[in-house]
Amino acid sequence: MALNKTLYHAQAQLKKALCNTDWTHVATVYLALYADSAFATEISGGSYARTPISFAAPTGSEDFALNDAACTFPAPTADWNSGNPIGYARVMDASSGGNALYQGALSTAVTIQNGGTPLDLPIGSVRIEETVA
Secondary structure, three states, X not given: OEEEEOHXXXXXXXXXXXXXXXXXXXXXXXXXXXXXXXXXXXXXXXXXXXXXXXXXXXXXXXXXXXXXXOEEOOOOOOOHHHHOOEEEEEEEOOOOOOOEEEEEEEEEEEOOOOOOOOOEEOOOOOEEEOOOO
């Protein structure tokens, strides 16, 4: 899945780079799952929780970062999203609440049901992209 920068994050970086406005980086970022492309409804219930995710620093001429460890969500104890497909994700700066840094569609929508296999995103499957000139 490829995720793109949110308006919040773009503005924070511009303010830091050009307006001498401090922006505090967080030590841990979390992957959150959403039901729709408007990111109006984060998944909840059934042991769902945002899951920490880490990324390898880009090197050379790379304009992207890939997750450098598997990102595994908790085992579901009830259907997530009422058993309907989950198709979107955001990288958040807090385990609850907070701000979205990157967002986008999952490569393939998933259905997470009670007692099913936890969602596991292997190393290299989450890609954060930056546009460079």
